[in-house]
Amino acid sequence: MLKELVLLKEMQALDTRIIRLKTLIDNTPAAMNEYGRSFKDSQDERQKKDTDLDKALRQKREFEQAAADKSEKIKKLRSKSADIKTNKEYQLHLKEVEQLEKEVRLIEDDILIVMEQIEEFEKTSSVANKKFEKEQVKYHEAVSVVKKDQDDAEKELDVLLKQRGELAKTIPKDVYNRYMHILERKNALAVVAAKDELCHGCFLNMPPQLFAEVMKGEKINTCPQCGRMLYFEPETP
Numbered sequence: 001m002l003k004e005l006v007l008l009k010e011m012q013a014l015d016t017r018i019i020r021l022k023t024l025i026d027n028t029p030a031a032m033n034e035y036g037r038s039f040k041d042s043q044d045e046r047q048k049k050d051t052d053l054d055k056a057l058r059q060k061r062e063f064e065q066a067a068a069d070k071s072e073k074i075k076k077l078r079s080k081s082a083d084i085k086t087n088k089e090y091q092l093h094l095k096e097v098e099q100l101e102k103e104v105r106l107i108e109d110d111i112l113i114v115m116e117q118i119e120e121f122e123k124t125s126s127v128a129n130k131k132f133e134k135e136q137v138k139y140h141e142a143v144s145v146v147k148k149d150q151d152d153a154e155k156e157l158d159v160l161l162k163q164r165g166e167l168a169k170t171i172p173k174d175v176y177n178r179y180m181h182i183l184e185r186k187n188a189l190a191v192v193a194a195k196d197e198l199c200h201g202c203f204l205n206m207p208p209q210l211f212a213e214v215m216k217g218e219k220i221n222t223c224p225q226c227g228r229m230l231y232f233e234p235e236t237p
């Protein structure tokens with residue numbers, strides 16, 4: 001095979017890998033966001049459930065305080081009952097105590113309702129907390145994998161770019177320019193195999209004459225359909 005074609009084939013292999021690494025690096029922030037989304041969702045959900053629970057607990061304390069205040073009032077009223085002089089006053093006194101007792105019972109009903117809510121919220125909050133912890137571990141694991149992939153890709157890219165620079169020096173300028181011209185226009189694929197009489201860039205069935213020339217490998221032949229440079233690759237047995 002023509003020496004230049006061998007070099008171009010090497011260059012194409014390097015460029016294909018370089019492009020893959022660059023894409024991986026470019027996609028890293030998006031990949032992190034993707035993993036971060038379900039973690040963030042679980043965090044929001046946990047916060048919401050904790051807030052529900054806190055609210056219900058606060059509500060219970062407020063009810064209990066209100067009931068205690070009213071009970072205290074009843075106690076005070078009762079302690080004063082000996083001072084009552086008239087029947088009218090006594091009736092009023094009884095009515096007041098009764099009213100307060102009724103209010104205390106209503107508050108106690110509310111407390112029972114809020115206690116049921118608390119029980120429910122404790123369950124959902126515990127579920128949300130467990131989910132959050134799981135997501136947190138998953139997220140940190142995923143991020144460290146993505147970061148490591150990114151680091152590895154950057155290291156490899158550095159090496160390959162140096163190799164590419166060295167390789168480029170060994171290719172005649174006009175050949176290199178032709179290669180770059182095709183690379184930029186043909187989906188980053190300038191040098192492809194001709195195998196089984198097919199161009200492996202566009203899968204054109206090649207004219208036999210052209211295929212024979214590619215097989216000889218004495219010059220740089222291009223595909224009549226896609227314009228890519230061709231090198232011969234033997235059929236897979």
Ligand SMILES: [Zn+2]
Pocket residue numbers: 199200201202203204223224225226227228
């Ligand atoms: Zn082609």
